[in-house]
Amino acid sequence: MCAMARPRKPLLSRDLIVGTAGALVDAEGLAALSTRRLAAELGVSGPSLYNHFRTKDEILDAVADAVSAKIDLSMFEETDGRDWRTALHDWAVSYRAALADHPHIVPVLAQGPGRRPAGLRVADAVFGAMVRAGWPAAQATSIGALMRYFVTGSALGSFARGFVDDETAYDPADYPHLGQAHLLAEHRQKVDERAFETGLRALLDGLLVQHEAQVRRAGTPDGSASDSSANAER
Template sequence: MARPRQALLTRERIVDAASALVDKEGLDALSMRRLATELGVQGPSLYNHFGTKAEIVDAVADAVIERIDLTAFGAYEWPEAVRRWAQSYRAVLVAHPNIVPALATGPGRRRPAALAMAEAVFGALVDAGWPPARATHIGALLRYLVIGSALGSFALGFDIDPGLYDQYPHLHDAPLLAARHEAVDEAAFELGLDLLINGLTAGQELGTRR
């Protein structure tokens, strides 16, 4: 009997397998050899689609960015559009925390979804009347907030041993944070987003857009 034909190796299959591996084990686990094993192919076959591991990481990162909802731009005024986008951005990154370090760099030429997102945010801010330089600053600031929030949990940074905080009376309840880390971290992000958007809106109303 003829052996069953192997499923066609495509860029999409490679990216899906690489994404699953990164989600499960982190970026350090990703290699061309390991990825070939996961796909059941010989390593050289991957090079028909990607020249380097870095290109695969870019593709995985961009596949994550594609999941961010940009539909608020054009549907809402800039403050609400930015809020909805930032909330979606963070939710996607929190769901895929292991790829966040790769997203901390700029979009580059191999990340079209990231460039499309930058275009949407920057365009919405400029169309709302912000000068291009200030729109750049706002976009960067929002990105810092989102990525910083998704990169690690503040609440999980505290030990759960109550005795550790005997000499720090104001941190008496710190051991409780770990059990509520998702709510704490999300609330901190929402507070920062509120302050940022409200401050920018107030400044725009006062005409301080430089």
């Protein structure tokens, strides 16, 4: 009996479609993705994509969720041992790193998780960890939102890249304090990472002050909020 010949091209699958779409978005941006272009990249007919996804938006959702799945959530596990502030810090660093690797998909992620499983796991992990740390539910929700605003905002653009590397571009007569601004682009990664870390620490220090006040109001050693104090925060 003759063995069946292997197909010349990989069988079309959701993972293959998402991986190819993600690579296309990474290389050329969101505007480059269309079902026609994606089908051409995969070497298939356009309608064959609809056996796996109904619309281009569903494909984009899946690409965004694949990025969310790269975010480390281990620090929020009950057995991990990190305090809530350290956990938030380490998670935010991992979150930003995932977005920095795929900056063109950030506008999709910034819209929120919707029905995306990995995105929902991220939201669930953050909320659950904050509630366990003694934050009232409403405050835990606000912290999750705040962190998303901060991290996605930091990934949407580069402060340093916003300045040209031409030392003649910023006349000291007009901009007396921008004499070194042309050097920022050259040190973009260092400048942007330092800015992110500065902002993150300031944000977390502010939350720590609020949390300590919450603990005092709750009057419990571990900071677990009583029903009355939790309701007062809503």
